[in-house]
Amino acid sequence: NIKGLLFDLDGVLVDTAVYHYDTWLRLAKTMGFTFSEKQNEELKGISRMDSLDKILGWGNVSKSDAEKLELATQKNNWYVEMINKMTPAEVLPGALDFLQSAQKQGYKMALGSASKNSSIILKNTNIAHFFDAIVDGNSVSKSKPDPEVFLKGAELLGLKPSECVVFEDAAAGIEAAKRGGMKAIGIGDEYILKQSDKVVSGLDQLAIQDLQEL
Ligand code: B16
Ligand code: MG
Numbered sequence: 001n002i003k004g005l006l007f008d009l010d011g012v013l014v015d016t017a018v019y020h021y022d023t024w025l026r027l028a029k030t031m032g033f034t035f036s037e038k039q040n041e042e043l044k045g046i047s048r049m050d051s052l053d054k055i056l057g058w059g060n061v062s063k064s065d066a067e068k069l070e071l072a073t074q075k076n077n078w079y080v081e082m083i084n085k086m087t088p089a090e091v092l093p094g095a096l097d098f099l100q101s102a103q104k105q106g107y108k109m110a111l112g113s114a115s116k117n118s119s120i121i122l123k124n125t126n127i128a129h130f131f132d133a134i135v136d137g138n139s140v141s142k143s144k145p146d147p148e149v150f151l152k153g154a155e156l157l158g159l160k161p162s163e164c165v166v167f168e169d170a171a172a173g174i175e176a177a178k179r180g181g182m183k184a185i186g187i188g189d190e191y192i193l194k195q196s197d198k199v200v201s202g203l204d205q206l207a208i209q210d211l212q213e214l
Contacts, residue, residue, distance in 0.1 A: 011169030045170030094204025
C-alpha cells in the first residue's frame with residue numbers, strides 16, 4: 001500500500017536538464033571539445049563532480065583537483081544564472097495537477113534530487129509547498145545509483161521504503177529506487193528506464209489511481 005511519493009526534480013517536475021546540457025557544453029567548448037546529446041543522457045541524475053569527471057574523460061583532458069573545482073564552479077555560476085530566471089511556467093506538463101491531486105488525497109511527499117540548487121528551482125517554480133521533506137545534493141553523501149537520497153526521504157516521511165514510490169527520469173535514479181526497496185515509475189524513455197515498475201512519458205500520462213496498481 002503506497003503512502004509516500006518521492007520525486008526527482010530535474011526531468012520529472014521541471015526541465016532543468018536543458019540548462020545543465022547548455023552550460024556543460026559551454027564549459028567543454030572552453031576546453032576545445034564538445035559532446036553529444038546521447039552522452040548527456042549519462043549526466044542525468046549524477047552529481048556535479050561526477051558529471052565533470054565524465055565530461056573530462058570524453059574530452060581526454062586531465063585536470064588537478066583545484067582546476068576541477070574551478071571548472072565546476074564556473075559551470076554552476078552559468079547554471080545558477082539560468083535557473084534564477086525560471087518561472088512557474090517551466091513546471092513540466094501534468095506535474096502541478098499530479099502534485100495537487102496527490103496532496104488532496106493525503107499522500108506524503110518528499111523531494112529526492114541530486115542537485116545542490118533545488119531550493120532556488122522549487123522557489124522560482126512555486127512548488128516548494130508540496131513537500132513534507134526535501135532531500136537534495138546538500139544532504140546526501142552518496143549520489144544515485146546509491147539509494148541514500150530516497151532512503152532518507154522515506155525516513156523523513158516516517159514511512160517504510162516499500163510504502164513509497166519514486167518518480168525518476170534517469171537510469172541511475174531508477175536503480176537507486178530499486179536498490180532502496182521502493183517502487184519506481186520511470187518518466188521518459190522505456191528503453192533507458194527498463195528497470196522501472198512502470199514507464200510513462202510524463203506525469204500528464206499518469207493518474208493517482210495508477211499508484212495502487214503497482
Ligand atoms: P547541481 P536530479 C540532477 O538533478 C541532474 O539530473 C544532474 O544532471 C545534475 O548533475 C545534478 O542534479 C546535480 O546538480 O549541479 O545543481 O548540484 O535529476 O537529481 O533532480
Ligand atoms: Mg532527474
